[in-house]
Amino acid sequence: MHLSAQKGFILAFLVTLFLFAVVVECAPMKYQAKKRKGQNPDEDPMKYFHEAGYGDVLGHYDRRYFTGSAATYDAKADTLHHMIRAYLTTFRELNLETWIAHGTLIGWWWNSKLLPWDWDLDTQVSGSTMAKLRESHNMTFHNYTDMADDGTIIFREYLLDVNPFSTEGHKGDGFNVIDARWIDIRNGLYIDITALREVEPEIKPGIFSCKNRHDYKTNELWPMRNTFFEGVPALIPNSYEAILKSEYSPRVMTNTFHEGHQWNPGKKEWIPAGNRKVNHRAHVPRSLQSDSDEKRTGGLKNLARIFF
Numbered sequence: 001m002h003l004s005a006q007k008g009f010i011l012a013f014l015v016t017l018f019l020f021a022v023v024v025e026c027a028p029m030k031y032q033a034k035k036r037k038g039q040n041p042d043e044d045p046m047k048y049f050h051e052a053g054y055g056d057v058l059g060h061y062d063r064r065y066f067t068g069s070a071a072t073y074d075a076k077a078d079t080l081h082h083m084i085r086a087y088l089t090t091f092r093e094l095n096l097e098t099w100i101a102h103g104t105l106i107g108w109w110w111n112s113k114l115l116p117w118d119w120d121l122d123t124q125v126s127g128s129t130m131a132k133l134r135e136s137h138n139m140t141f142h143n144y145t146d147m148a149d150d151g152t153i154i155f156r157e158y159l160l161d162v163n164p165f166s167t168e169g170h171k172g173d174g175f176n177v178i179d180a181r182w183i184d185i186r187n188g189l190y191i192d193i194t195a196l197r198e199v200e201p202e203i204k205p206g207i208f209s210c211k212n213r214h215d216y217k218t219n220e221l222w223p224m225r226n227t228f229f230e231g232v233p234a235l236i237p238n239s240y241e242a243i244l245k246s247e248y249s250p251r252v253m254t255n256t257f258h259e260g261h262q263w264n265p266g267k268k269e270w271i272p273a274g275n276r277k278v279n280h281r282a283h284v285p286r287s288l289q290s291d292s293d294e295k296r297t298g299g300l301k302n303l304a305r306i307f308f
């Protein structure tokens with residue numbers, strides 16, 4: 001009796017801690033979290049980027065270019081496909097090193113494509129590339145043309161907007177964790193670009209961090225590997241697998257059902273599963289979300305897993 005009460009208490013304690021070990025990603029989730037607590041982030045004059053709203057959908061549009069209604073599933077897929085192609089190609093032409101990260105890297109791992117349920121894309125650059133963006137490329141517009149399968153010409157224009165707070169290596173109030181954005185000016189959907197910097201070169205040399213304190217070792221990132229993403233040349237970090245495992249969980253490389261999509265090994269595609277609830281949530285599921293506290297709470301989570 002005494003033992004089981006104790007066990008019950010430990011369990012409750014673990015559940016609480018487990019729930020608190022909620023995921024921090026380099027993404028606008030932060031603003032949504034703040035909003036729920038009744039604080040309007042847009043009242044903070046220090047926030048640079050402004051989204052069309054706070055929900056899982058509107059939080060993924062730049063307010064200036066939002067047309068008033070969210071893109072359909074197909075329009076979104078088309079927007080993101082051309083957006084990342086334009087971004088990767090333009091950065092390559094400008095000699096700006098960039099690589100794909102987070103959920104976008106998971107998509108690459110499966111089939112070198114976007115995860116069809118994702119709303120925003122994530123890329124990273126080094127601190128020195130971010131300095132170049134700040135100094136020479138802020139508020140530049142970039143044209144892009146492509147040809148659709150049926151021969152029609154696709155024309156798009158993107159804005160590269162650089163956050164003045166991109167000079168800071170620390171998270172601060174959390175409103176400026178995104179250092180730059182590549183925005184489709186037709187509808188406001190965007191790529192989040194974050195810089196990795198050696199935040200404490202004296203104490204932690206060779207450790208690169210984003211503002212949400214994902215840490216990467218120099219040799220986990222470089223030398224970058226050449227690959228293709230959405231059909232254009234792209235870079236991925238040297239230790240992409242170790243990075244995915246530590247940011248998420250090994251399950252992101254084995255689970256074949258996510259967000260209402262079933263992995264089809266024959267087609268090598270994620271197929272919307274019509275018979276199961278398709279949840280167009282903006283963010284990757286909990287199991288896919290990055291967790292900067294993973295290392296600290298890993299033991300605890302493992303312990304918790306024994307109970308559940």
Ligand SMILES: *[C@@H]1O[C@H](CO)[C@@H](O)[C@H](O)[C@H]1NC(C)=O
Nearest residue numbers: 140141142143144155156157
């Ligand atoms: C992009 O195309 C638009 C429309 O054709 C044009 O007005 C604009 O000058 C072009 N921008 C650049 C940077 O070439």
Ligand SMILES: *[C@@H]1O[C@H](CO)[C@@H](O)[C@H](O)[C@H]1NC(C)=O
Nearest residue numbers: 134138139161162163164165
């Ligand atoms: C980029 O340009 C915008 C608009 O002029 C400005 O508000 C912002 O501070 C600039 N960013 C940087 C990094 O200077």
